[in-house]
Structure formats: structure tokens, C-alpha cells
Amino acid sequence: MNTFELDRTYIAGTYKRFPVEIVSGKGSLVTDVNGKQYIDMGSGIAVTSFGVADDIWIAAVEEQIHAVQHMSNLYYTAPCARLAQALCEKTGMAKVFFSNSGAEANECAIKAARKWAAERKGPACSTILTLENSFHGRTLTTLSATGQAHYHELFQPLTPGFASFPAGDMAKLKELCAGGTVAAVLIECVQGEGGVVALDPSFTGELAAYLKEQDILLMVDEVQTGNGRSGKMYAYMNYGLEPDVVSTAKGLAGGLPMGATLLSEKLKDVFSYGDHGSTFGGNPVAAAAALSVVGRLTDDFLAEVTRKGELIRDLLRGAPGIEAISGLGLMIGLKTARPAGSVLSACMENGVLCLTAKDKLRLLPALNIPDELIVKAAEIIKEACKA
Numbered sequence: 001m002n003t004f005e006l007d008r009t010y011i012a013g014t015y016k017r018f019p020v021e022i023v024s025g026k027g028s029l030v031t032d033v034n035g036k037q038y039i040d041m042g043s044g045i046a047v048t049s050f051g052v053a054d055d056i057w058i059a060a061v062e063e064q065i066h067a068v069q070h071m072s073n074l075y076y077t078a079p080c081a082r083l084a085q086a087l088c089e090k091t092g093m094a095k096v097f098f099s100n101s102g103a104e105a106n107e108c109a110i111k112a113a114r115k116w117a118a119e120r121k122g123p124a125c126s127t128i129l130t131l132e133n134s135f136h137g138r139t140l141t142t143l144s145a146t147g148q149a150h151y152h153e154l155f156q157p158l159t160p161g162f163a164s165f166p167a168g169d170m171a172k173l174k175e176l177c178a179g180g181t182v183a184a185v186l187i188e189c190v191q192g193e194g195g196v197v198a199l200d201p202s203f204t205g206e207l208a209a210y211l212k213e214q215d216i217l218l219m220v221d222e223v224q225t226g227n228g229r230s231g232k233m234y235a236y237m238n239y240g241l242e243p244d245v246v247s248t249a250k251g252l253a254g255g256l257p258m259g260a261t262l263l264s265e266k267l268k269d270v271f272s273y274g275d276h277g278s279t280f281g282g283n284p285v286a287a288a289a290a291l292s293v294v295g296r297l298t299d300d301f302l303a304e305v306t307r308k309g310e311l312i313r314d315l316l317r318g319a320p321g322i323e324a325i326s327g328l329g330l331m332i333g334l335k336t337a338r339p340a341g342s343v344l345s346a347c348m349e350n351g352v353l354c355l356t357a358k359d360k361l362r363l364l365p366a367l368n369i370p371d372e373l374i375v376k377a378a379e380i381i382k383e384a385c386k387a
């Protein structure tokens with residue numbers, strides 16, 4: 001059996017894969033099993049921050065693999081300690097809990113909020129509010145947090161203690177908070193899976209002020225938007241927010257599984273021994289990879305991310321069949337006249353890998369994608385949108 005047949009026979013049918021088998025790559029170019037080359041405008045859904053097989057990333061991973069690939073959280077290891085320091089220094093947050101995925105980073109955020117609120121305001125204060133059209137993960141609890149009913153249908157009963165409200169609807173928020181049972185509000189500054197929808201800064205400003213006044217936690221899900229993608233270290237920095245908790249994953253370790261939950265000064269001591277844990281969390285190889293990624297996200301580099309995002313927008317804006325462009329930095333949504341799925345297929349045919357999100361074509365290229373590949377990809381995307 002070839003890979004397609006093996007996969008369909010032996011792997012649970014949760015993924016509707018495209019008929020492409022990628023075998024190798026370098027930077028923003030990947031090659032399939034037939035030798036066809038593609039420009040990668042998806043970077044593994046915002047994971048390979050510096051592209052595929054990046055030399056600096058490989059060196060960081062290789063060095064750590066030869067030293068020690070795993071210990072356990074019973075012992076100290078340097079990479080995760082240094083990474084936590086780097087993340088706190090870049091954000092002003094106080095402490096970090098490491099896990100292995102975005103869903104786990106959000107689970108930790110939810111546990112932190114529940115414990116903080118229970119201790120401060122009593123056990124009835126346990127509700128976490130999220131936004132409609134949000135996405136926070138696939139575990140039962142993060143699914144419960146996800147404000148899209150179609151993800152919930154087959155998996156009842158969900159974890160109790162979650163409710164959603166529409167972005168911008170302060171009246172609904174205040175109504176939900178009126179009983180004093182809301183511990184925290186969890187938002188994505190740019191809703192990724194929800195269709196690359198950036199929140200309105202006037203809403204986030206009002207939201208943050210209200211939550212501060214009510215002593216309700218503001219938690220930001222930076223799983224997709226984080227680690228340089230928005231043109232800032234974290235997307236909330238574009239909004240001038242001061243979150244109490246930040247969760248991140250995807251691009252953090254540039255292609256190895258790693259999640260992180262950042263706790264502000266207010267919550268830094270919320271967890272005590274045994275309150276939370278993870279066998280692989282803070283794994284030294286993943287941490288070494290993340291340290292190399294985070295170390296490269298300098299102000300100059302982030303300005304380049306913004307510039308590259310603008311370059312893509314300038315090349316695509318107003319092209320026939322492109323009706324609107326959304327997002328922030330190198331997180332780009334295109335509202336296309338043709339169905340996004342057929343645009344994606346045409347792009348793939350012509351050597352460009354894109355993503356979709358809801359009704360949008362979604363672009364999440366590596367943060368260091370060369371300008372000439374942006375220009376090439378934009379030509380192919382424009383052609384695919386035209387038809």
C-alpha cells in the first residue's frame with residue numbers, strides 16, 4: 001500500500017487531507033513525493049515560524065537532542081527555565097506553565113482562572129466567557145469554551161461553566177456578568193479558525209476596562225496569533241491590552257509540540273505543587289527549539305513581518321475576485337468571489353499551498369518568507385481568484 005492507502009486504512013478518519021504527500025522542504029518551499037515543489041503559504045497552520053528545515057532551528061534542536069532529549073519535571077533543565085525567562089521578559093508576565101499544544105495551554109488558563117476566582121470570590125465564581133465564532137481547541141473543555149455550536153453537537157455533555165457572547169456586544173457581556181459568577185473572559189484578538197476576523201480595538205478597550213473594574217480576568221488565546229505572527233510578539237500588544245493570562249502554542253517551538261500559559265503578577269502564585277502538570281511539558285528539545293525561535297523575534301524582525309504582511313496585501317488588494325482582506329501581520333484572510341475551497345485547489349494545482357478558514361482563503365506563511373516567494377505566490381493566488 002502507498003501512503004494514501006495506508007493512511008486511509010489505518011488512521012482514524014478525522015482529517016480530510018488533500019491528495020499531496022510532502023516529503024521534504026527548505027524554508028518556504030516544500031516538495032511532494034513526485035518531486036513537485038510548492039510555496040508554503042500555510043506553514044503547518046502557523047507552526048513552522050521560520051519555515052521547514054531552517055538551519056538555525058535545526059542546530060538548536062540537534063544540540064539539545066545530543067545533550068538530553070527528555071528528563072521529566074522531577075528535575076531541573078536549563079532550556080525551559082531560560083525560555084520562561086525570555087517569554088516573561090518579552091511580555092512583562094510573571095510565570096509560565098509549559099504544555100504541548102494549544103488546547104492544553106488553554107486548559108491551563110481555564111484551571112488557573114477557576115482556582116484564582118474560587119479562592120478570591122468563592123467556588124460559585126467559575127464561569128469562563130468566550131466570544132461567539134471563537135476556537136479554543138478540541139479537548140472536551142476547550143471545545144466547551146469554543147463558541148461555535150457545530151463543534152459541540154456530537155460530544156454532549158460538555159464541560160459546564162462556559163458561555164459565549166458576540167464580539168462587540170458589551171450589553172450581553174454585562175448581563176452575563178451580573179450574577180457575579182464570571183471568573184474570566186477568554187478572547188482571540190484575531191479569530192483564526194473563525195475566518196481571520198480581527199477584533200475591533202474599541203471593543204477590546206471597553207472589554208478590558210470593564211473586566212478590570214469588575215475584577216474579572218482577561219485571558220488572551222495567542223495560540224495562532226502569537227510568537228510574531230501579528231507583527232508583534234503577541235497580538236494583544238497591537239491592542240494595548242494587559243491580559244492576566246496568555247496562552248500560546250503553534251509557532252512557539254517552530255515545528256515541535258509546545259504550549260505555554262503565561263501568568264501575570266496577579267496570578268503568578270495561583271498554582272501550588274500538584275495543581276497541574278504534564279509529562280512532556282517543557283521538554284528540553286521543544287524548549288531549545290522555542291528558545292531559538294523566540295530569540296529571533298527582535299523588534300527589527302517583527303517590523304519585517306509587518307512589512308511582508310503589507311507587501312502581500314498590496315499585491316492582492318483590489319485584484320479581480322478578491323473582495324476583502326482581513327487579519328493582522330502575516331495572518332491574512334481573503335474573502336474571495338469564488339468559493340475559498342476551489343481557490344485553494346487551483347493554487348495547489350499551480351504550486352502554492354494555502355489554507356481556508358470558514359469562507360475565507362487563509363494565508364499563514366513562515367515569518368521569514370522571502371519577498372520573491374511572496375510575489376510569486378501572490379501571482380498564482382490572484383490567477384486562482386480571477387476565474
Ligand SMILES: *Cc1c(COP(=O)(O)O)cnc(C)c1O
Nearest residue numbers: 101102103135136137192223224
Ligand atoms: C489551533 C488553535 C488552538 C488549538 O491548538 P492545538 O495545538 O491544536 O491544541 C487553540 N486556540 C486557537 C486560537 C487555535 O488557533
